[in-house]
Amino acid sequence: MMKKVIFLLGTFSFLASAPVGAVEFPELAEDIYIQDIADVLTPAEEEELRRLGTELEDATTAQLAVMAVPSLEGKPIADYALEALRHYGIGTKEENNGALMVISTGDREIYISTGYGLEAVLPDGEVGRILDGYAIPYLKQDEYGKGIMNTYKALYKEIAAAYDWNNTSLAAQPAVQQSSVPDEKDDWLIPRGIIVVGIVIWIVISLFGDGAGRGNSKNSGRRSSSSSRRSSSGSSRSSGGGSRSSRGGSGGGGGAGRKF
The missing domain is CATH 1.10.287 (Helix Hairpins)
Known part of the structure:
Protein backbone atom coordinates (compact mmCIF):
# COMPACT_ATOMS: atom_id res chain seq x y z
CA MET A 1 0.00 0.00 0.00
CA MET A 2 2.78 2.40 0.99
CA LYS A 3 4.68 1.60 -2.23
CA LYS A 4 1.60 2.47 -4.30
CA VAL A 5 1.21 5.78 -2.46
CA ILE A 6 4.89 6.63 -3.04
CA PHE A 7 4.56 5.65 -6.73
CA LEU A 8 1.46 7.81 -7.21
CA LEU A 9 3.08 10.76 -5.44
CA GLY A 10 6.16 10.42 -7.62
CA THR A 11 4.06 10.26 -10.79
CA PHE A 12 2.06 13.29 -9.72
CA SER A 13 5.24 15.27 -8.98
CA PHE A 14 6.70 14.36 -12.39
CA LEU A 15 3.56 15.43 -14.22
CA ALA A 16 3.34 18.65 -12.24
CA SER A 17 6.92 19.58 -13.09
CA ALA A 18 6.69 18.59 -16.77
CA PRO A 19 6.36 21.47 -19.22
CA VAL A 20 2.85 22.09 -20.45
CA GLY A 21 1.58 23.99 -23.41
CA ALA A 22 4.79 23.73 -25.42
CA VAL A 23 4.94 26.32 -28.17
CA GLU A 24 4.47 25.02 -31.69
CA PHE A 25 6.56 27.26 -33.92
CA PRO A 26 5.45 27.63 -37.54
CA GLU A 27 7.62 26.30 -40.32
CA LEU A 28 9.78 28.82 -42.09
CA ALA A 29 7.85 30.41 -44.94
CA GLU A 30 10.83 31.61 -46.99
CA ASP A 31 14.06 31.95 -45.03
CA ILE A 32 15.52 32.25 -41.57
CA TYR A 33 15.61 36.02 -41.36
CA ILE A 34 12.01 37.11 -40.87
CA GLN A 35 8.87 35.53 -39.41
CA ASP A 36 6.22 38.25 -39.43
CA ILE A 37 3.31 36.26 -38.01
CA ALA A 38 1.81 39.42 -36.45
CA ASP A 39 1.86 41.14 -39.86
CA VAL A 40 3.46 44.37 -38.68
CA LEU A 41 6.00 44.85 -41.48
CA THR A 42 5.46 46.10 -45.00
CA PRO A 43 6.66 43.99 -47.96
CA ALA A 44 9.43 46.54 -48.55
CA GLU A 45 10.61 46.26 -44.92
CA GLU A 46 10.60 42.46 -45.09
CA GLU A 47 12.58 42.57 -48.32
CA GLU A 48 15.16 44.88 -46.76
CA LEU A 49 15.50 42.64 -43.70
CA ARG A 50 16.11 39.64 -45.95
CA ARG A 51 18.69 41.57 -47.93
CA LEU A 52 20.49 42.71 -44.79
CA GLY A 53 20.33 39.27 -43.21
CA THR A 54 21.76 37.58 -46.30
CA GLU A 55 24.43 40.25 -46.61
CA LEU A 56 25.49 39.89 -42.97
CA GLU A 57 25.57 36.11 -43.09
CA ASP A 58 27.58 36.02 -46.31
CA ALA A 59 30.16 38.37 -44.80
CA THR A 60 30.38 36.99 -41.26
CA THR A 61 28.48 33.62 -41.07
CA ALA A 62 26.40 35.15 -38.21
CA GLN A 63 22.62 35.07 -38.55
CA LEU A 64 20.32 37.80 -37.28
CA ALA A 65 16.60 37.05 -37.40
CA VAL A 66 13.30 38.71 -36.48
CA MET A 67 10.10 37.09 -35.24
CA ALA A 68 6.93 39.14 -34.70
CA VAL A 69 4.04 37.31 -33.06
CA PRO A 70 0.60 38.38 -31.82
CA SER A 71 0.97 36.45 -28.54
CA LEU A 72 3.53 34.56 -26.45
CA GLU A 73 0.83 32.05 -25.50
CA GLY A 74 1.40 32.66 -21.81
CA LYS A 75 5.13 31.89 -21.96
CA PRO A 76 7.81 34.25 -20.61
CA ILE A 77 9.33 36.05 -23.55
CA ALA A 78 12.92 35.10 -22.62
CA ASP A 79 11.97 31.40 -22.72
CA TYR A 80 9.96 31.87 -25.91
CA ALA A 81 12.84 33.61 -27.69
CA LEU A 82 15.40 31.02 -26.58
CA GLU A 83 13.19 28.12 -27.69
CA ALA A 84 12.63 29.80 -31.05
CA LEU A 85 16.38 30.44 -31.43
CA ARG A 86 17.01 26.74 -30.88
CA HIS A 87 14.03 25.53 -32.89
CA TYR A 88 15.11 27.37 -36.03
CA GLY A 89 18.80 26.66 -35.44
CA ILE A 90 19.82 30.27 -35.93
CA GLY A 91 23.57 30.61 -36.32
CA THR A 92 26.15 28.03 -37.36
CA LYS A 93 26.71 24.80 -35.46
CA GLU A 94 30.41 25.54 -35.18
CA GLU A 95 30.16 29.09 -33.82
CA ASN A 96 26.58 29.26 -32.48
CA ASN A 97 26.55 32.85 -33.69
CA GLY A 98 22.87 33.57 -34.08
CA ALA A 99 20.61 36.26 -32.61
CA LEU A 100 16.83 36.48 -32.64
CA MET A 101 14.65 39.51 -32.00
CA VAL A 102 11.15 38.55 -30.80
CA ILE A 103 8.33 41.10 -30.64
CA SER A 104 4.93 40.25 -29.20
CA THR A 105 2.33 42.85 -30.13
CA GLY A 106 -0.33 41.43 -27.81
CA ASP A 107 1.95 41.18 -24.77
CA ARG A 108 3.75 44.40 -25.72
CA GLU A 109 7.18 42.96 -25.10
CA ILE A 110 10.40 42.68 -27.06
CA TYR A 111 13.37 40.42 -26.38
CA ILE A 112 16.67 39.72 -28.13
CA SER A 113 18.16 36.28 -27.54
CA THR A 114 21.77 35.59 -28.54
CA GLY A 115 23.78 32.44 -29.09
CA TYR A 116 26.96 31.77 -27.14
CA GLY A 117 29.06 32.86 -30.10
CA LEU A 118 27.62 36.38 -29.92
CA GLU A 119 27.56 36.70 -26.14
CA ALA A 120 30.68 38.89 -26.08
CA VAL A 121 29.56 40.85 -29.14
CA LEU A 122 26.07 41.60 -27.80
CA PRO A 123 26.27 41.48 -23.98
CA ASP A 124 23.03 41.99 -22.10
CA GLY A 125 23.83 45.60 -21.20
CA GLU A 126 24.54 46.57 -24.80
CA VAL A 127 21.38 44.84 -26.00
CA GLY A 128 19.36 46.73 -23.39
CA ARG A 129 20.91 50.02 -24.51
CA ILE A 130 20.00 49.31 -28.12
CA LEU A 131 16.44 48.45 -27.17
CA ASP A 132 16.05 51.63 -25.13
CA GLY A 133 17.41 53.87 -27.87
CA TYR A 134 16.30 52.21 -31.10
CA ALA A 135 13.19 50.17 -30.33
CA ILE A 136 11.10 51.25 -27.36
CA PRO A 137 10.32 54.86 -28.38
CA TYR A 138 8.85 53.58 -31.66
CA LEU A 139 7.12 50.51 -30.25
CA LYS A 140 5.35 52.62 -27.62
CA GLN A 141 3.73 54.49 -30.52
CA ASP A 142 2.93 51.20 -32.31
CA GLU A 143 5.42 52.09 -35.03
CA TYR A 144 6.60 48.51 -35.30
CA GLY A 145 8.25 48.85 -38.67
CA LYS A 146 10.51 51.70 -37.59
CA GLY A 147 11.34 50.08 -34.26
CA ILE A 148 12.20 46.72 -35.80
CA MET A 149 14.20 48.11 -38.73
CA ASN A 150 16.27 50.54 -36.64
CA THR A 151 16.98 47.91 -33.97
CA TYR A 152 17.93 45.33 -36.57
CA LYS A 153 20.38 47.74 -38.19
CA ALA A 154 21.93 48.64 -34.82
CA LEU A 155 22.47 44.94 -34.02
CA TYR A 156 23.74 44.35 -37.55
CA LYS A 157 26.40 47.05 -37.14
CA GLU A 158 27.60 45.61 -33.81
CA ILE A 159 27.97 42.12 -35.29
CA ALA A 160 29.64 43.40 -38.47
CA ALA A 161 32.16 45.40 -36.43
CA ALA A 162 33.02 42.35 -34.33
CA TYR A 163 33.89 40.48 -37.52
CA ASP A 164 35.92 43.45 -38.82
CA TRP A 165 33.48 44.01 -41.64
CA ASN A 166 32.35 47.56 -42.27
CA ASN A 167 29.19 48.34 -44.18
CA THR A 168 28.82 52.10 -44.31
CA SER A 169 25.48 52.00 -46.13
CA LEU A 170 23.52 51.48 -42.91
CA ALA A 171 21.99 54.46 -41.15
CA ALA A 172 20.27 53.26 -37.97
CA GLN A 173 19.26 56.28 -35.92
CA PRO A 174 18.33 56.06 -32.24
CA ALA A 175 15.03 57.64 -31.33
CA VAL A 176 16.60 58.75 -28.04
CA GLN A 177 19.44 61.07 -29.00
CA GLN A 178 22.58 60.98 -26.90
CA SER A 179 24.05 64.23 -25.62
CA SER A 180 26.44 65.61 -28.19
CA VAL A 181 30.16 65.61 -27.45
CA PRO A 182 31.83 68.89 -28.43
CA ASP A 183 34.63 68.71 -30.94
CA SER A 226 40.23 81.66 -8.87
CA SER A 227 37.12 81.52 -11.04
CA SER A 228 38.96 79.36 -13.52
CA ARG A 229 40.02 76.94 -10.77
CA ARG A 230 36.44 76.72 -9.50
CA SER A 231 35.21 76.08 -13.04
CA SER A 232 37.87 73.42 -13.53
CA SER A 233 36.97 71.79 -10.22
CA GLY A 234 33.29 71.76 -11.14
CA SER A 235 34.11 70.29 -14.52
CA SER A 236 36.15 67.49 -12.97
CA ARG A 237 33.33 66.63 -10.59
CA SER A 238 30.77 66.51 -13.40
CA SER A 239 32.89 64.22 -15.58
CA GLY A 240 32.96 61.43 -13.44
CA GLY A 241 31.85 33.90 -44.30
CA GLY A 242 29.95 30.63 -44.30
CA SER A 243 27.14 29.02 -46.23
CA ARG A 244 23.54 29.56 -45.14
CA SER A 245 22.99 25.81 -45.34
CA SER A 246 25.30 25.27 -42.36
CA ARG A 247 22.98 26.87 -39.82
CA GLY A 248 22.16 24.98 -36.66
CA GLY A 249 23.08 26.95 -33.53
CA SER A 250 21.32 25.55 -30.50
CA GLY A 251 22.50 27.28 -27.34
CA GLY A 252 21.59 30.65 -25.88
CA GLY A 253 24.29 32.87 -24.51
CA GLY A 254 22.10 35.61 -23.10
CA GLY A 255 19.74 38.37 -24.01
CA ALA A 256 17.70 41.31 -22.81
CA GLY A 257 14.13 42.47 -23.13
CA ARG A 258 11.78 45.32 -22.48
CA LYS A 259 8.07 45.98 -22.09
CA PHE A 260 6.52 48.74 -24.15
Missing part, protein backbone atom coordinates in the same frame (compact mmCIF):
# COMPACT_ATOMS: atom_id res chain seq x y z
CA GLU A 184 38.12 69.07 -29.47
CA LYS A 185 38.95 71.76 -32.04
CA ASP A 186 35.89 73.79 -31.00
CA ASP A 187 36.82 73.37 -27.33
CA TRP A 188 40.24 74.87 -28.05
CA LEU A 189 38.92 77.87 -29.99
CA ILE A 190 37.13 79.37 -26.98
CA PRO A 191 40.02 79.38 -24.46
CA ARG A 192 42.47 80.45 -27.18
CA GLY A 193 40.30 83.48 -27.95
CA ILE A 194 40.13 84.36 -24.27
CA ILE A 195 43.92 84.11 -23.98
CA VAL A 196 44.45 86.40 -26.99
CA VAL A 197 42.01 89.00 -25.65
CA GLY A 198 43.65 88.80 -22.22
CA ILE A 199 47.10 89.42 -23.69
CA VAL A 200 45.87 92.43 -25.65
CA ILE A 201 44.24 93.93 -22.55
CA TRP A 202 47.38 93.33 -20.50
CA ILE A 203 49.53 95.10 -23.12
CA VAL A 204 47.18 98.08 -23.25
CA ILE A 205 47.10 98.39 -19.44
CA SER A 206 50.86 98.02 -19.22
CA LEU A 207 51.45 100.79 -21.76
CA PHE A 208 48.79 103.28 -20.74
CA GLY A 209 47.52 102.33 -17.30
CA ASP A 210 48.75 103.74 -14.01
CA GLY A 211 49.68 101.86 -10.89
CA ALA A 212 46.09 101.63 -9.76
CA GLY A 213 45.20 100.18 -13.09
CA ARG A 214 47.94 97.60 -12.80
CA GLY A 215 46.79 96.76 -9.31
CA ASN A 216 43.23 96.31 -10.53
CA SER A 217 44.54 94.20 -13.35
CA LYS A 218 46.38 91.94 -10.91
CA ASN A 219 43.34 91.63 -8.69
CA SER A 220 41.25 90.89 -11.75
CA GLY A 221 43.76 88.26 -12.78
CA ARG A 222 43.62 86.65 -9.36
CA ARG A 223 39.83 86.65 -9.44
CA SER A 224 39.89 85.24 -12.95
CA SER A 225 42.36 82.54 -11.88
